[in-house]
Amino acid sequence: MNSAAKLIIGIIILLIGLYWYAAPLFGHNGLQNIIGHSTFDSFKVVFAGLFGLLLIFLGAIVAWIEYEDIKWERKEKKEKPAEDEEKPAKKKK
Known part of the structure; x- marks a missing residue:
């Protein structure tokens, strides 16, 4: 896998991580309902x-x-x- 692909994967993982904590701020409570x-x-x-x-x-x-x-x-x-x-x-x- 070349460096550009790893960079894109890293950015996607970063965005998923940010969404994990910021989702309730946007009114998306799906994760909160699943986790409790x-x-x-x-x-x-x-x-x-x-x-x-x-x-x-x-x-x-x-x-x-x-x-x-x-x-x-x-x-x-x-x-x-x-x-x-x-x-x-x-x-x-």
Whole structure:
């Protein structure tokens, strides 16, 4: 499947997802009748349940990236003086 087809499928899925939550705003309550409660209420419950987990993962990823950055900077500082010693000093004319 080429990229254009995947793009079209992605846009269609995006629009279906938006309609899932926006349908009651347009007066289409078919989904609400099938499920038995508002899809937006379901979204709020799931969001409230997953928000803390999202913060945990986001915080862990940020901390891990910064830890790796600190390690990289320390490694560069250790290598830089060694490189300076290897280079001969330039003589002034």
